[in-house]
Amino acid sequence: SLIISTPTDVQLDLTGVAVDAARASTKSGDLGATRAEFYSVSACIEFETAPTDGGMVQFFWAPSPSATAATGNPGGITGTDAAFTETVGNMGQLQRVGLFKVRNNVINIGYVGVFSPLYRYGSLLVVNNASTAFRSSATAADESHIVMTPIIPDIQAAA
Numbered sequence: 001s002l003i004i005s006t007p008t009d010v011q012l013d014l015t016g017v018a019v020d021a022a023r024a025s026t027k028s029g030d031l032g033a034t035r036a037e038f039y040s041v042s043a044c045i046e047f048e049t050a051p052t053d054g055g056m057v058q059f060f061w062a063p064s065p066s067a068t069a070a071t072g073n074p075g076g077i078t079g080t081d082a083a084f085t086e087t088v089g090n091m092g093q094l095q096r097v098g099l100f101k102v103r104n105n106v107i108n109i110g111y112v113g114v115f116s117p118l119y120r121y122g123s124l125l126v127v128n129n130a131s132t133a134f135r136s137s138a139t140a141a142d143e144s145h146i147v148m149t150p151i152i153p154d155i156q157a158a159a
Contacts, residue, residue, distance in 0.1 A: 016136035036150030046143035055130035059097035063118035
């Protein structure tokens with residue numbers, strides 16, 4: 001597990017996400033009017049079978065100025081935990097968080113990227129571009145998780 005302390009849970013059911021399919025989370029909890037400027041993102045993804053080395057899972061952030069699920073979302077994101085279908089331009093309206101390169105193992109744990117959320121609310125989009133589907137059993141959500149960790153500058157160290 002990549003989880004430290006008590007996390008804020010956001011619903012994102014990655015059970016059985018097929019190759020070249022995507023899923024978006026519910027709109028996140030409030031990151032706060034005063035929030036970290038940057039967030040580090042890491043992931044633990046469980047696949048149905050071991051994927052081919054070098055495949056990838058893409059991560060995007062759908063920033064929103066509104067806490068309401070269906071309001072102010074870019075790229076056709078609904079603000080609910082739901083499958084996402086890319087049409088021309090949808091993902092181009094989202095913030096790219098990063099790429100998660102996978103290795104030939106059923107469970108992959110690693111770094112995704114660092115990003116700066118444009119608004120205090122948003123949804124995470126996960127796109128499976130690996131060679132095999134995410135785990136399809138009901139316990140898949142227990143293994144797969146994504147962690148956004150605020151990066152807090154140490155201003156004392158800068159002095």
